[in-house]
Amino acid sequence: MSFSHNPVMINRVIEGLNIISNGTYVDCTFGRGGHSRNILEKIGEKGKLIAIDKDKAAEDYAKEYFSKYKRFYFEKSNFSDIEYILEKYNDSKKVNGILLDLGVSSPQLDEADRGFSFMKEGPIDMRMDTTNKMTAMLWLQEAEIDEISRVLKKYGEEKYSYRIAKSIKKSIKDKSLKTTLDLSNIINNCYPKKKLYKKNPSTKSFQAIRIFINKELQELEKILKDCLELIEKEGRLVVISFHSLEDRIVKNFINKHSDGKNIISKLPITNISSNLRLKKVKIPLKASDDEINQNVRARSARIRVAEKL
Structure with missing residues (x-):
């Protein structure tokens, strides 16, 4: 089994994660390992990458092509189970960065039998797991x-x-x-x-x-909340979304924890800054023409980055 593709917005993802050599990172949506492979190239011998995917095909791919990496760990699971997964692979210690590349992956769309594509004939399935x-x-x-x-x-x-x-x-x-x-x-x-x-x-x-x-929005809301407790100070959260509802959830979450928006409207609140947990990292929201040429999926992608305070 082989699949090769250019991961969406890869340079911006690496920049957003602000990778340190001995850091621990989590790729919550492994797919076919496009982002994971690039993260592994940036971390050193003492670094660690934990990858998660609920798709059995992604698990098979990880076993076949990533088992050679000693710094790499894979768990077939929902990414909303991240707390348990970090307990298993990282002794419940906090991590330096978490990546979420939301939605359906390129191979899932390309395989007609998975039923995700309206362009190819297949069973009406659509299960990620x-x-x-x-x-x-x-x-x-x-x-x-x-x-x-x-x-x-x-x-x-x-x-x-x-x-x-x-x-x-x-x-x-x-x-x-x-x-x-x-x-x-x-x-x-x-x-x-x-x-x-x-x-x-x-x-x-x-x-x-x-x-x-696939209960995608419920999964997203849970992991965003968990990220506040799981990311180290100065660690990064990077989220790529392809749907307006997903992006709205991510945007509102970052706003709420970085500038106090959406906390309580029309009520006087003092010392909001002392309760804030995140800092927005300025980065172009949409893909460039070059990024779209490398991967057409990037056309509808939105990327948001936040740093833990």
């Missing part, structure tokens, strides 16, 4: 129209959520919904025909179903 029983198709079969509509609207900000949900349930009833291309066609047919769309109309619904099935 294939040991979980609940596939996207199983959920669509069990959920009512109102629940599907709510998920599409909440996690995809989908304007035609109810129309799409109703059409999905009709297609399940008449047994015409079997593959990802079927689902994509159903969604596309719910959009007005006369308008031109910058993105494929299926984009929002596929993202929404994937985020819901």
